[in-house]
Amino acid sequence: KPVHSTVGVKKIEQETWRETGISFVTSVTRLMERLLDYRDCMKGDETENKKIGCTVNLLNFYKSEINKEEMYIRYIHKLCDMHLQAENYTEAAFTLLLYWELLHWDERPLKEFLHYPAQSEWHRKEGLCRKVIHYFNKGKCWEYGIPLCRELAFQYESLFDYQSLSWIRKMEAAYYDNIMEQQRLEPEFFRIGFYGRKFPFFLRNKEFVCRGHDYERLEAFQQRMLGEFPQAIAMQHPNQPDEAILQCDAQYLQIYAVTPVPDSIGVLQMDRVPDRIKSFYRVNNVRRFRYDRPFHKGPKDRDNEFKSLWIERTTLILTHPLPGISRWFEVEKRELVEVSPLENAISVVENKNQELRTLISQYQHKQLHGNINLLSMTLNGVIDAAVNGGIARYQEAFFDKEYISSHPEDTDKITQLKDLMQEQVHILGVGLAVHEKLVHPEMRPLHKKLIDQFQMMRSSLCHVRANTPRGILASHSPMSPESFKLLHRHRSATHAHTRTHTITIGETVRMLRMLFVSSLSHSQHLILITQLKFSSIFLSPDVSTDQTRCFQIRSSPRLI
Template identity: 80%
Template sequence: SFSAVSFRTQLFGPYPSLLEKIEQETWRETGISFVTSVTRLMERLLDYRECMKGDEMENKKIGGSSNLMNFYKSEMNKEEMYIRYIHKLCDLHLQAEDYTESAFTLLLYWELLHWEDRPLREFLHYPTQSEWQRKEGLSRKVLHYFNKGKCWEYGISLCRELAFQYETLYDYQSLSWIRKMEAAYYDNIIEQQRIEPEFFRMGFYGRKFPFFLRNKEFVCRGYDYERLEDFQQRMLGEFPQAIAMQHPNQPDDALLQSDAQYLQIYAVTPVSDITDVPQLERVPERIKSFYRINNVTRFHYDRPFHKGPKDRENEFRSLWIERTTLILSRPLPGISRWAEVERRELVEVSPLENAIYVVENKTQELRTLISQYQHRQHHGNINPLSMLLNGVIDAAVNGGIARYQEAFFDKEYINSQPEDTERIAQLNDLMQEQVHILGVGLAVHEKLVHPEMRPLHKKLIDQFHMMRAGLHQVSGSTCCSVCVCVCACQCKYSEQSLYVAQQGLPAGYTGVNSPRGILTTHSHMSPESVRLIHRHRSVSHRFHLRKRCYSNLNVTTF
């Protein structure tokens, strides 16, 4: 690629004295700024020309176009060229059937326009028309693309914007049309199936990559059903000269400056802010799931390690997590499936905190999938539910939760780590919640399972009873160790009676729909009578509520 020095040498080569004079005169800074801008433009134009060759993949073309488009806006301030490349980028997205990205790209032009009657000249494929008309036409096109991309939530705000304009003009026919479209979008959110994509972090290292990729890292939103192995193969197909790095470590300077291409790919997890909004706790799972994976700028990945000597009896006690959080320059989805990583943060997660995270996330995965089956989204294919239930229950019986119990519910650990008392109670609550969700999942599975799969279902039921019995036994001792001490450290109240006391319900209440009801009843469960229960209080709130309840019952807490 061009450098500022080489470009200036080519420009002023025969006249070195002229170059020296410019550098010494008052316009020196302006001249250098101009040459630098032209150099940066040439770098991007050369990359764009290389990427737009006929045999190149769509992702390279999209990346080159996006890079040049942003340059015209941020550094050259050339609005007309910026708009041209907006439409070039939109066309590339449409060719790749990336309709959501097409919508976000066209919104860049939409944001430049105003709801005014100012006349606009013919431009690109737009006829001579008023600014209001052009913005309205763009609005309808963006709505069409959001609909095809199944991102109806983004379209709803645009529907409201158009409705306001139509109402202002008393255009009731158009107002009726846009309100019906908004209603249809809400229906689609409730009824239509949407696949949650996976996200992948990519690092492009070495001087052989195009300028807009070189020694940078990105997070990419994968296609529906695309897994890590599929994504890796796709990227290596687009960059056939690249060498796949087999570790997640950061590259050294020698690798960054090498005349080669090194490609580093691994999966990352989106970090949504939705958990910080209390009023969303009662929102149905299928609605919340959209906000967990959209409009996200933070992603993380974990590296396990043992701090100090490895615990030989139970490695979970010494297993720490190094969590790296990637912060993007813009949210996903957006004008591209890729977004550049702007900065990274690194924290260490303790073994107990990691156990809480693992159990909570697995419960969330269960809740999401069970909700989909309750809404008949999988068209009779029960295999995903069978596999997930089998994986969680089998792991809980043969390890998993049982190992967490051994590691953190032990009296010796509790006494040696008094500052972890609340977290231990939190982990206990999460385990109980996971058992409840598993019970709901088994009820759904019982209704949908095929006759030939009945033996598997019976095995799951038997293992579930073993898991529940083991959890009750350990939870009882934990309750004594962590929460209460009555004479010889025996609990006076069970989980069920505690729930009854908290809710002010009559003694002996055993409703299946209580948060712990599924643990205290052995009657037949059906999907109609059992529904997923969202936590209406945070775990820490329940912990403090439990302490207050025991205090009211004249039970000593410590």
């Protein structure tokens, strides 16, 4: 390959058609590289992944570089057959969709081609559409099949073909039912780098992100890749390889898990959307993937490592979104940023709040029912971590006077972190109220333990607020009415002797409602809270006025 390419260029570099000739020689060289890779993959006992990757490489060349439509269509069907043989039904659907997109809803006659009979372009496009919809159904990607159902429905309706219209509408309805009723697993994603000159051209010194199979985890994926490349050496670090590895006559594999960064943020932030729907948008039509590497900048703080714990965040951007015509696509671009310890704390708490909100909402709206072990474990994990580590460590690291005075530029971020912590208290209060309704009598001791630890968590946040400059933590997050009722019941059973004043339930409800009235002044809020305090609704009589301030409630609380 290097010989004929170099000789060809030298022969024409003095000619008047030099530019055209160089372009031609370059295209032929690139085509031969791909054809030789394709021949080697097909004639040997290579795995389906290698054959598919090589075919995708050749197919893209025919489409983008030399525009040979007939060869492009032939390789579309070869690739589709490979996917079907490997039971990659979603990828088979996307592959056949490439041919469907080339056709139009016209009556132009088409000749016999491959396994297609002589027919009108409209009928060929219709047949392809039905087949693609069928493959999306087998791959459980009904969201991709629904727009094609609508496309067919439009065509049938315009032709007054009501029998076909009825059939396709029923299929579309069945797909919506499948989305809500059938279980689907979220796949894992893995970044894999192929380094060294012993790899085929289409893999050599390139990195890809692969969509794993159902139930496939990192260790299983690594074993599968090493099985497909038995001569390869697994690299044990995530650092970029040096030039010596890139140019060596060997094979090195570098594999680690990555996290998808979805583009469809809107639907993921809608509280009433069931998680079965959100799950699809978290892991489909994704081009960006993230990998975090923690490191300590400067001397490591022995007492609290969170103070010096930075994150090196690498974002990988692919040539095409996953899923697509292949289970893996090449990394087109890398973005590298460093996340400060405070920014990392904000991200961790924010993600945990979203996770809690989603889970609690599922139990509230009866999307999850019966066994509440998941809710119990999640609440216990968050509350226990908040008391014994996690949030408590963040408070020590970022809320003390020394850090605040030495990092005035972080004022807004410290406020944001405090708000997220208070928001977590609110969410946990709702979660505990839901947990109390669903918990089995035998699990009451666990529930009581959660309540006790939750009170310690609130007290810890109050303590931080009392010792933090007012300008830093001036905002307040709501505490849910569910938390008030829950803690009232708990204290009624354990601290009845501390009551100094009692009020009726009606008066209590009235005062709680008044707390959410936006026209009330700050002093009026404090008066109401003080009255509730001495009625033992949520505070014992020995809590100071400074501590009661941290329970001021916003006029528009954020509900799950």
